[in-house]
Amino acid sequence: MFSIRTDLALETREMYVKSNKKECDGVEVIEKEENDIKISTVKIINDIGEKTMGKPKGTYVTMEMPKLTLYDGELMDNVSNSLGKVLLDMIKVDKNKTTLVVGLGNWNVTPDALGPKVISKLMVTRHIKELMPEAIDEDVTPVCAISPGVLGLTGIETGEVIKALVQKIKPDYVVCIDALASRRLERVNRTIQIGDTGISPGAGVGNRRMEINEKTVGVPVIAIGVPTVVYAATIASDTIDLVIDSVKSQASEGDKVYDMLGSIDKGERNQLIHEILNPYVGDLVVTPKEVDSVIDSVSKIISTGINIALQPALNMEEINKFLN
Template structure:
């Protein structure tokens, strides 16, 4: 399944285990479930683990919350608090630490608008702390945010824009928010990944640009993403594999048809799917019809989680008071 694409380290691990059926060298994993949210932590600790999963060395935390689809306000608050706790495990901020939040994506395309929508809901304070420090709640830390758009709108590489801003304001931390691609439809809009390895804008649709990470920006960079699309190729590939497995189970092991099914290799399966879903159309991505509702809800979850993590001793009620 080498052609199946995913931005989630959790899914890269699942794919590796499907193919190799064993321990992944250079990778440590721990899992727990808290208040209906499954939290998986994938730690890639060596070059061998990096090569195995195709992800940079670092920590990848995934929150799987299927109840997001119910859009319950109480669950939203619970998830935001869990998100804030997990972010807090990856960053260390003091009273004067400046954080730059970058909302990646195209606000004109719903599945790609997560980043700008999160930025629109953030409690930004750097300007207030700079110009009116005596009139500001002492629990607030300096936070600034930007939604730079995409190359097709600005004509400028997103990485170049962010690097210029970082060089000017010199933040202590950069947090990039972006839409991702999953290999499973049931993870769209209900899974949150936090990584301390940064991100490549456009990676969710296979259009990688200049990376945003500590190496390129010079400051620690956290990436937070939610899958909003899945490749049509992946759906076709999984459907074909399921069909083959069912036919094989119902066919006599000694029959010629059974032997033919079992002898189909990865290249043959890939070729069949490509004839159906990618011929003359390039890569197709699929998103659910209710993606606008999912994006709005998840943007609130991410924004509240970030607001709780980036400021001191805040509650959801405090955040709403300041924003409204």
């Protein structure tokens, strides 16, 4: 049976609750709001939750940005600061621990260029700490970064590249940034997910590659992702939902129309949408027309958040001075 895909743990949990009318066993959810940013923490705490959610045990934090964040410098800074705090809870930073930051994705495809864009704005310090320690504050932590490209460009699995790098430079943490797919259109380019279970590049668009996690590379892996695309089938399904809700609101219980709409099986309907669309557009994914400027803004938010988290001894003025 065809099902709507999503990379967000929060959306997986929402779909389960909507279908089963109850909370997932083995899953804890904590919600709070900070500077108009909704922060939802989904914790998968046992094997039952892992099986139900289809995701590894661990913590998944979802930050939903205010509507105009990408066009407002102050709001962008607020999100970056909140992201920095979330990362600090997952990464125990000190001046002797090295962090490898990996920008996953294809820089030639704008919706998939988030990772490489973040790397271009990162405060990279490992080489200076090793070669010119006197030229930098002793409290600065060593950070190195790479954008390894994708299998289609390099012929090398991204996971293999990261594993080899970890074995060579022996970082204490790996932080991966990647573009994701969302279940809901309103979350595209407005949501950041941070997880401590690693990542499977390409999974959101049905192109699953070697997993990148502590088991495969040997050190803890923190994954940061932003949904930049949504499936056309998802848009079609949501549109039909809106039409059904509109018609049902105008009918009363007991009407034939009301009863007929209530009897529609959503799984079968999604399967039908998939079968109708697939011969014409395949697994088409859609991204907003302003994606170029959006990716620039989101990459700046994430790079600033990472810089804040990995350099807790420096303030933003000092970080910007280093970058410029």
